[in-house]
Amino acid sequence: MASLNAVDDGDIDLAQRLADAAASVTRRYFRQDLGVEAKDDLTPVTIADREAESAIRELLAAERPGDGIVGEEHGNHNAEHDRVWVIDPIDGTKSFMTGRAIFGTLIALMVEGSPVLGVIDQPVQGERWVGAKGHPTLFNGQPATTRTCPSPAAAVVATTTPEMFKRATDRESFERLTAASAIQLYGGDCYLYGQLACGWLDLVVEAGMNLYDYAALAPVVTGAGGVISDWQGAPLTGRSDGRVLAAGDPACHETAIGLLSG
Amino acid sequence: MASLNAVDDGDIDLAQRLADAAASVTRRYFRQDLGVEAKDDLTPVTIADREAESAIRELLAAERPGDGIVGEEHGNHNAEHDRVWVIDPIDGTKSFMTGRAIFGTLIALMVEGSPVLGVIDQPVQGERWVGAKGHPTLFNGQPATTRTCPSPAAAVVATTTPEMFKRATDRESFERLTAASAIQLYGGDCYLYGQLACGWLDLVVEAGMNLYDYAALAPVVTGAGGVISDWQGAPLTGRSDGRVLAAGDPACHETAIGLLSG
Numbered sequence A, B: 001m002a003s004l005n006a007v008d009d010g011d012i013d014l015a016q017r018l019a020d021a022a023a024s025v026t027r028r029y030f031r032q033d034l035g036v037e038a039k040d041d042l043t044p045v046t047i048a049d050r051e052a053e054s055a056i057r058e059l060l061a062a063e064r065p066g067d068g069i070v071g072e073e074h075g076n077h078n079a080e081h082d083r084v085w086v087i088d089p090i091d092g093t094k095s096f097m098t099g100r101a102i103f104g105t106l107i108a109l110m111v112e113g114s115p116v117l118g119v120i121d122q123p124v125q126g127e128r129w130v131g132a133k134g135h136p137t138l139f140n141g142q143p144a145t146t147r148t149c150p151s152p153a154a155a156v157v158a159t160t161t162p163e164m165f166k167r168a169t170d171r172e173s174f175e176r177l178t179a180a181s182a183i184q185l186y187g188g189d190c191y192l193y194g195q196l197a198c199g200w201l202d203l204v205v206e207a208g209m210n211l212y213d214y215a216a217l218a219p220v221v222t223g224a225g226g227v228i229s230d231w232q233g234a235p236l237t238g239r240s241d242g243r244v245l246a247a248g249d250p251a252c253h254e255t256a257i258g259l260l261s262g
Helices: A008-031 A047-063 A093-097 A169-181 A189-196 A217-223 A250-261 B009-029 B048-063 B093-097 B167-178 B191-197 B217-223 B250-262
Strands: A036-038 A044-046 A069-070 A073-077 A083-091 A104-111 A114-122 A126-130 A135-139 A156-159 A183-186 A203-206 A227-228 A244-247 B036-037 B042-047 B068-073 B075-077 B083-091 B104-111 B114-122 B126-132 B135-137 B156-159 B183-186 B203-206 B228-231 B243-246
Touching: A008 A047, A008 A083, A008 A104, A008 A114, A008 A126, A044 A047, A044 A093, A047 A069, A047 A083, A069 B104, A093 B183, A104 A217, A104 A227, A114 A189, A114 A217, A126 A189, A126 A217, A135 A189, A135 A217, A135 B156, A156 A169, A183 B093, A189 A203, A189 A217, A217 A244, A227 A250, A244 A250, A244 B093, B009 B048, B009 B083, B009 B104, B009 B114, B009 B126, B036 B250, B042 B048, B042 B093, B042 B203, B048 B068, B048 B083, B068 B167, B083 B093, B083 B243, B093 B250, B104 B217, B114 B191, B114 B217, B126 B217, B135 B191, B135 B217, B156 B167, B156 B191, B167 B203, B167 B250, B191 B203, B191 B217, B191 B243, B217 B228, B217 B243, B228 B250, B243 B250
Parallel strands: A069 A083, A156 A183, A156 A203, B068 B083, B156 B183, B156 B203
Antiparallel strands: A036 A044, A069 A073, A083 A104, A104 A114, A114 A126, A126 A135, A203 A244, A227 A244, B036 B042, B068 B075, B083 B104, B104 B114, B114 B126, B126 B135, B203 B243, B228 B243
């Protein structure tokens, strides 16, 4: 089965062309005055978001018409297929809408429920992480590796926003982990996982994430030598609960899981 | 007196050359593996930070030997002079040390205790804001203007980290303001004030800032049509208490001051 083997070069190439298609849209709209809609939860959704996802779906329809698609903006198509592309055209919409070039386009391929290929693309700075099962993670074409950091006590731990932890128990877990860590960094969305894959920070702890937020992150982190899981330490799948912990160093991951559990 | 008039072009030119001198250092060290020291409060201080400040001080010693200097890394020199250059070679050291190009070099000129000239420079992305009394704020050489946003209810409000609000009363003020705002953005340091000057976000609320953190921000925000003050609404000076509120729209500033006061 494909799921046991390395990801096919054709899929890796396609994932990058999907990111290119999104980039040509997002770059055009970045820092332009846009009408911005608000969803119920006030996440800003821009015209760029929808157009970028349409560009990705068009290419997928032409090249992989049988595959499933799960997208943030335009919903699901054949989502029960063995092969599903999971896309978030603009992850970090708050950064995008405030002119900050640390948002990202996320492209993932799930096979039998597990992410096997992921791209994190920052189109304005021209930065791209590509992770695929059986391949080393690449940052702008060069191998990326996480750094050694055996304990949270020496770690830089990052989180997009403390507002992610809506449940009191999640907030307590988060606070236990950050209190045990050396340095806390806020903001960043998917970009944080790229930083971790390059060995620039040590831990990312988040919650309330959707499949399209985390699917692409897993192969990038894993292929760079890191570990990414839910807060119980289980690998991320289509059925994960949206709590995510990533660590550059497997030893640090294990200790962090213990801290989250209390 | 100079303080009543527009800032001299020679000072504006010098401030930009000081930023250039720092940029040649910080760009060289960005994303390089460095030995990082920790101060007592765990702020990371890099070799780049110290070398960049030295480069700035060398140029100041040559061109304005009589002026005072206040710097984050190498202390004060003639700090009681009428004219004092206030410099922070790397504001946003956590972003710098984790490979995130939204840190900045801050250069300010204070005249008789008030900031009259400020530069926010992002050397990796090649972005620069220049604000000076009597001149419109420029972003990469083009005029920058804040946007209309009469009320916090419609505002994007930004803060580097909620850990800034160490006192319970400050934390309550912060939470009152963010609860009344539309969208909350975390992370960013000085870069947030540049975003505000360009009309990409509406409010920045922070605390625990030092003179070298805020002096350069004031002329940039003011020259773009915004308002920046302490939490009582008083202009920032060398004697401010480190609580800062910036708004793109003066009406929004007034309401936000009321929310902070409770």
